[in-house]
Amino acid sequence: SYVLTQPPSVSVAPGKTARITCGGNNIGSKSVHWYQQKPGQAPVLVIYYDSDRPSGIPERFSGSNSGNTATLTISRVEAGDEADYYCQVWDSSSDLRVFGGGTKLTVL
Amino acid sequence: EVQLVESGGGLVKPGGSLRLSCAASGFTFSSYSMNWVRQAPGKGLEWVSSISSSSSYIYYADSVKGRFTISRDNAKNSLYLQMNSLRAEDTAVYYCARDQGTVTTGYYFDYWGQGTLVTVSS
Numbered sequence: 130s131y132v133l134t135q136p137p138s139v140s141v142a143p144g145k146t147a148r149i150t151c152g153g154n155n156i157g158s159k160s161v162h163w164y165q166q167k168p169g170q171a172p173v174l175v176i177y178y179d180s181d182r183p184s185g186i187p188e189r190f191s192g193s194n195s196g197n198t199a200t201l202t203i204s205r206v207e208a209g210d211e212a213d214y215y216c217q218v219w220d221s222s223s224d225l226r227v228f229g230g231g232t233k234l235t236v237l
Numbered sequence: 238e239v240q241l242v243e244s245g246g247g248l249v250k251p252g253g254s255l256r257l258s259c260a261a262s263g264f265t266f267s268s269y270s271m272n273w274v275r276q277a278p279g280k281g282l283e284w285v286s287s288i289s290s291s292s293s294y295i296y297y298a299d300s301v302k303g304r305f306t307i308s309r310d311n312a313k314n315s316l317y318l319q320m321n322s323l324r325a326e327d328t329a330v331y332y333c334a335r336d337q338g339t340v341t342t343g344y345y346f347d348y349w350g351q352g353t354l355v356t357v358s359s
Contacts (some may be wrong), residue, residue, distance in 0.1 A: 160343035169351040214281050219343040231281040
């Protein structure tokens with residue numbers, strides 16, 4: 130089955146840029162989606178189709194996808210961005226949805 | 238406003254059964270595929286199962302195949318997950334999530350419920 134690999138943690142100072150990666154074999158050929166989950170809450174979609182933002186998600190959130198790595202970029206990080214972030218793809222060969230292991234973003 | 242409300246969670250002994258429900262409102266339920274996603278305590282998200290709008294296509298994660306059954310009742314705007322032969326490793330918060338996307342562009346989850354906790358323990 131298709132495997133997505135994320136770093137367990139990323140730390141960033143307020144006002145700086147955070148980059149969270151999601152690795153997978155030729156992931157650039159798939160659409161990647163990103164979710165934010167704060168403690169005790171349900172996940173929230175923040176990026177879909179690699180780089181599209183749902184309504185209500187700040188422009189500070191952006192995404193890219195090429196080769197074997199997809200990246201979620203959060204600019205001008207705020208304390209409220211501290212959360213777990215998960216990438217997700219649909220594996221067309223198996224028709225299964227797959228999540229990465231998640232990355233805990235810490236705002237210093 | 239799209240709303241997904243899960244229910245049916247609780248404490249069950251290993252080997253036991255439980256049926257989860259998800260009540261949907263605020264959208265045309267019969268037009269969307271739906272999913273169950275779970276999260277074990279302190280762990281990441283794990284997709285469990287999906288069902289197409291007319292129940293024609295159903296998929297399961299290997300970890301639950303043969304033990305869990307997903308179903309839906311479009312007349313009642315409801316999604317279900319019948320869980321049998323439960324194991325300790327099935328302990329998790331179970332979320333209901335709406336599917337979005339196409340076979341060409343890929344699928345993602347645009348709305349989620351708040352989840353219901355299932356605890357499997359003797």
